[in-house]
Amino acid sequence: MYPENFRYTKEHEWVLVEGGTGTIGITDHAQQELGDIVYVDLPKPGTRVEQGRSLGSVESVKAVSDIYSPVSGEVSEINPALADAPEKLNEDPHGAAWLVKIKLSAPGELPDLMSAADYQNYIGAEK
Amino acid sequence: MVEFGGWEMPVHYSGILSEHMAVRKSVGVFDIGHMGKIEIRGPQAAQLTDFVTTNAVHKLQTGQAHYTGLLYEHGGFVDDILVHKVSDRGFFLCVNASNQEKDFEHIRAHNRFDAAVELTSSRYSQIAIQGPQARATLQKLTPVDLGAVKYYWFTDGEVAGVPARIAHTGYTGEDGFEIYIPPAESERIWARVLEAGTGFGIKPCGLGARNTLRLEAKMVLYGHEIDASISPLEADLAWLVKFDKGEFVGREALLRQKEAGLRRKLTGFEMTGRPIARDGYEVYVNGVAAGWVTSGSPAPALNKNIGLCYLPVELARPGLAIQVIVRGQPTDAMTVETPFYKRAK
Numbered sequence A: 001m002y003p004e005n006f007r008y009t010k011e012h013e014w015v016l017v018e019g020g021t022g023t024i025g026i027t028d029h030a031q032q033e034l035g036d037i038v039y040v041d042l043p044k045p046g047t048r049v050e051q052g053r054s055l056g057s058v059e060s061v062k063a064v065s066d067i068y069s070p071v072s073g074e075v076s077e078i079n080p081a082l083a084d085a086p087e088k089l090n091e092d093p094h095g096a097a098w099l100v101k102i103k104l105s106a107p108g109e110l111p112d113l114m115s116a117a118d119y120q121n122y123i124g125a126e127k
Numbered sequence B: 001m002v003e004f005g006g007w008e009m010p011v012h013y014s015g016i017l018s019e020h021m022a023v024r025k026s027v028g029v030f031d032i033g034h035m036g037k038i039e040i041r042g043p044q045a046a047q048l049t050d051f052v053t054t055n056a057v058h059k060l061q062t063g064q065a066h067y068t069g070l071l072y073e074h075g076g077f078v079d080d081i082l083v084h085k086v087s088d089r090g091f092f093l094c095v096n097a098s099n100q101e102k103d104f105e106h107i108r109a110h111n112r113f114d115a116a117v118e119l120t121s122s123r124y125s126q127i128a129i130q131g132p133q134a135r136a137t138l139q140k141l142t143p144v145d146l147g148a149v150k151y152y153w154f155t156d157g158e159v160a161g162v163p164a165r166i167a168h169t170g171y172t173g174e175d176g177f178e179i180y181i182p183p184a185e186s187e188r189i190w191a192r193v194l195e196a197g198t199g200f201g202i203k204p205c206g207l208g209a210r211n212t213l214r215l216e217a218k219m220v221l222y223g224h225e226i227d228a229s230i231s232p233l234e235a236d237l238a239w240l241v242k243f244d245k246g247e248f249v250g251r252e253a254l255l256r257q258k259e260a261g262l263r264r265k266l267t268g269f270e271m272t273g274r275p276i277a278r279d280g281y282e283v284y285v286n287g288v289a290a291g292w293v294t295s296g297s298p299a300p301a302l303n304k305n306i307g308l309c310y311l312p313v314e315l316a317r318p319g320l321a322i323q324v325i326v327r328g329q330p331t332d333a334m335t336v337e338t339p340f341y342k343r344a345k
Helices: A028-034 A107-112 A116-126 B016-025 B045-052 B097-109 B134-139 B183-196 B207-216 B251-260
Strands: A013-018 A021-026 A037-041 A054-060 A064-068 A073-078 A100-104 B002-004 B007-009 B028-031 B036-041 B065-071 B077-087 B090-095 B116-119 B125-130 B154-159 B162-167 B176-181 B203-205 B264-271 B282-285 B288-299 B304-312 B321-326 B329-336
Touching: A013 A107, B016 B028, B016 B203, B016 B207, B028 B183, B028 B207, B036 B045, B036 B097, B045 B090, B045 B097, B065 B097, B077 B097, B077 B162, B090 B097, B097 B116, B125 B134, B125 B183, B134 B176, B134 B183, B162 B183, B176 B183, B207 B288, B207 B304, B264 B321, B282 B304, B288 B321, B304 B321, B304 B329
Parallel strands: B028 B203
Antiparallel strands: A013 A021, A021 A100, A037 A054, A054 A064, A073 A100, B002 B007, B028 B125, B036 B090, B036 B116, B065 B077, B077 B090, B125 B176, B154 B162, B162 B176, B264 B304, B264 B329, B282 B288, B282 B321, B288 B304, B321 B329
């Protein structure tokens, strides 16, 4: 369920780092808790973000939730598919429905994040 | 699960969108056991009920119910409630969960009549069966001829072999029933309702769909559109207030407000683009702060993002361009006629 090569935050984001760029999304647990996602608000490419700060928001029918950046850096790409099909976040949160790619400015932050096993323990304990 | 008025309740079961559409197209079932119940009994039960509420209790017939306001002297809402006339000497009130103790104390404080007031919430569970197939679903479980129970009437009968008060009421803008049953039987009856609706694609519905359904139908929610600082005239609920019925708590304040002219009024709007307005967001008109959003949400049956807001009364009309401040950004919206959704009769 939770890919081994991702790192996870307590706020239920994931990041997959490949060659200095992190792909960021929300976890399957997050999409289940949110319910039907109907709107995604993402920063423009070029925006600088900091680890733990708001990166944008996702809205379910019921509520708005902030997305917190798992890493610091510069937004290099946003997922163009989500503007017209935010419901993809409910269907494939660890794959096609990634949110943004960030060019990492502080790769040393990565050990702060949870492994898949730690994240699964974390959401198990949260319930 | 979320905490709501002291109860743990699911926001959604299968998903708000699918639950919402089940109610609009077929049938959905809601566990609303959290709702409060207050009973008023005695020779002057009708007089007390009439005195503490805005609608005309003396016009209710036995077996009939109506929606009404419970007001403070200053004209603001203590609560919005349903009053059922059980007999000439008995009234059954269905009230908001989080207001029940306050309502009870308020009614008792104004009880100068020969009537007894009792908070009886724990004696009832409540299940709502709502949607175009609600009647067909519930009919499978009761010998009562539901077709003979008119809208906003109720009858005492049996559901799944258990004594039940069956009311042709709801909070979804759709046809439907609300049943009041013994708490010990509620799980079994819930299961029986789901079973009876299987052929219709019945869905259990949570608080999320309850909110989107009532909003599309422009039914107000205490703590959002109404509270102690809002009068029924401001909330576009003047039809609940029967000035000609004689004295009632809040009447003088409402008359003064009517005479002086309202300052603000509840108004519906639609977002022009994709952003969603949410409760508490500010509303601007021509760059000037003008009001606030009381409820905002996607409207699943309309495929639009809608909301209700308070605006100065001179601006409270359909067809006005407004801006809702969404995360710091003024975002275009347009005021519209309400209700947003009206079922085909």
